[in-house]
Amino acid sequence: MMEFVKTPGWLDWHPDPSTPRFQLPAGAVDAHCHVFGPGAEFPFAAERKYTPCDAGKAQLFALRDHLGFSRNVIVQATCHGADNRAMIDACIASGGKARGVATVRRGIGDQELQQLHDAGVRGVRFNFVKRLVDFTPKDELMEIAGRIARFGWHVVIYFEAQDLPELWDFFTALPTKVVVDHMGRPDVRKPVDGEEFALFMKFMRENPQVWSKVSCPERLSVRGPRALNGEREAYRDVVPFARRIVEEFPDRVLWGTDWPHPNLKDHMPDDGLLVDFIPHIAPTAELQRKLLVDNPMRLYWPEEV
């Protein structure tokens, strides 16, 4: 059996999240979360940049029920490379309550893509965050995008705000819907009306196929306060950014917990308090329903809409 040693300083997921005060709408989807292993059953990939704690499907489903979500979208974590077995196992075990986003390599065949589809996969993830992955040539990614487009899947992209100018042409040439992870990681010390965030808003405005997850305030916040110890107005410096996206593009936003929160360095949020962040960025019942139910259902369970 493989024994894995966690990256030094690794923070494990919160053991005892509070019950959210914000009542999620019926049918809410946690549209960005991960499973890690467990490593003994689903070994972490040799090329990984970090070794996490175990965070398996049983714990994910328990959190889903505790917080009041109905469904999950499980996004392949980079610590598993292109070995999608842990994510697929969780999707299948969910009995239809989870769909997945995979990582695939250029050589994948249509039969394997079909198997992923049958297990619940509806997208692939392209990662451009240098601390998480080695570089994959863009022609390789474009080839994958062309292949998965035939299955009606979309591409999830993870990048940092300063890299958007260089990646813009590639992103806008993708033949599918494109879903941005964590708002393209804005630097929230900069003004919400500043050049950097304006470019992201322009990216969404000019490209109606682009969606954004308004997730990860715990990752983006500089000033906090942290979602801990009953704090229900957490991460105030992230609110103006997320709220602006939700209000301008209410039909193209998704929200997720990002559980089990890989690579956080200074604190591990209470997931119940993270849910209480939602009404600050989506202040009306209509915006909440679009963000948490209508949009993720259209993207991941279109046959039920």
Ligand SMILES: O=C(O)c1cc(C(=O)O)oc(=O)c1
């Ligand atoms: O910022 C991160 O460290 C991070 C990592 C991963 C992953 O390793 O897949 O996924 C995320 O959504 C965020």
